[in-house]
Amino acid sequence: MSSWIQRAACLVLTLMVAIGCSAIRQLRGPQWTARTEPAFEGIAFNDLADRTALRVLVFGDAGRGSDAQRRVGEAMAGQCAALGGCDLALVTGDNVYPTGLRAGAGGPQDPRLFDRFERHYAAFGRRDFWIVAGNHDWYRRGSIEAQIRYSRHSDRWRMPAQDYAVPGLPDWLRIYALDTTTLTAARSIDQLDRARRWLADGSGWRLVFGHHPVLSSGRHADASGRIESAHHALAEGLGAAGVHIYIAGHDHHQEAITSPAFEQWIQGAGARTRGLRRTLRRSPDEESLHAGTRIGFAIFEADRSKLIVRFFAVDRRSKIAESFCRRYSWDGFSDPPTRSGPCV
Numbered sequence: 001m002s003s004w005i006q007r008a009a010c011l012v013l014t015l016m017v018a019i020g021c022s023a024i025r026q027l028r029g030p031q032w033t034a035r036t037e038p039a040f041e042g043i044a045f046n047d048l049a050d051r052t053a054l055r056v057l058v059f060g061d062a063g064r065g066s067d068a069q070r071r072v073g074e075a076m077a078g079q080c081a082a083l084g085g086c087d088l089a090l091v092t093g094d095n096v097y098p099t100g101l102r103a104g105a106g107g108p109q110d111p112r113l114f115d116r117f118e119r120h121y122a123a124f125g126r127r128d129f130w131i132v133a134g135n136h137d138w139y140r141r142g143s144i145e146a147q148i149r150y151s152r153h154s155d156r157w158r159m160p161a162q163d164y165a166v167p168g169l170p171d172w173l174r175i176y177a178l179d180t181t182t183l184t185a186a187r188s189i190d191q192l193d194r195a196r197r198w199l200a201d202g203s204g205w206r207l208v209f210g211h212h213p214v215l216s217s218g219r220h221a222d223a224s225g226r227i228e229s230a231h232h233a234l235a236e237g238l239g240a241a242g243v244h245i246y247i248a249g250h251d252h253h254q255e256a257i258t259s260p261a262f263e264q265w266i267q268g269a270g271a272r273t274r275g276l277r278r279t280l281r282r283s284p285d286e287e288s289l290h291a292g293t294r295i296g297f298a299i300f301e302a303d304r305s306k307l308i309v310r311f312f313a314v315d316r317r318s319k320i321a322e323s324f325c326r327r328y329s330w331d332g333f334s335d336p337p338t339r340s341g342p343c344v
Contacts, residue, residue, distance in 0.1 A: 039148075043160055045128045048169055050170070054169075055087050056088055058265065059092070064097050065116050069270065069271035075312065075318060076121075077124060088129070089130065090247060092211055093134025093136075097116070100139055100140040100146075101140065102142065103146065106146030106149035106153075107150075110150065118157075128156065128158045130159075130166050133162065134250065137181075163177055172203070173204050174205065176199060176208045178192075196240055205307060206242055207243070210247075211249055213246075213250060215280060217288050234246075239261040244263065247264075252274045253274065253276060253292060254268075254292045254294075257280060258287060269292075270295070273295055276291055290311065294314060295313070296314050327343050
């Protein structure tokens, strides 16, 4: 009996190692050569450069094709319409669960992208949804190229590269998109340098969005509230870039975290939620201001002098409730913004 148990244990261990190696191979994804500039050729996007104010939708971890994704999509469209329309969206990754797209996918009639994206957001018409890759989008070789390619076929989907500066914005708002999966795997580290150089080349609000948070009250964080794989790669780079707000997903909840270096919003509740590990409080000036575990999204409105963000939760009956609001003020661009606290 003992020899049988030993053979069974060896077989289980072998299977675990094989599965683990397969997952690592999938996570590595394609072998990227020297990076070229983001390819905007053939990608239509709205020019908002002359706008004096913008309304931006934020959500993520949504690509499940589920009823919850449908309810959040309908709620976002309804809330944007009630406010007078949203100008663009930022999507924080995990766009196609569970393992991204197959190599060669990403065409105009791709059924997975219709099911995981288009049918839920068709009510927005021709609006730019600027998208980053999440870790699940990397689990199939060729998936990222397929998602980049699909930008040429959709009225909404916009992913011109793994990392890129969002184009067509006013000079008072600069937004950079990061592929944090490659950052946490210690690949494509130079994208932080590209972000820093681009953000520094001008004045205005400086926002970055990616998939992995730096801090979180969610399940992916350690006991100190850090997303350990992302913290070392991101925290110093974002601080050096003078980022005002960093937006992420990955943990499936909504959260606002304040810290001396930059504010952080987690929006990973676009189709699913999970409970919190604990409420983050590392110090009096580094803590979670709000953490909610209902599905939902955020909308922020910005102009030269202020930025106001609101979180919205969606219940099982598709009712929408504002769950959090915070206002940031800026009297010119010579000083850091004032974190003026809750909305009044």
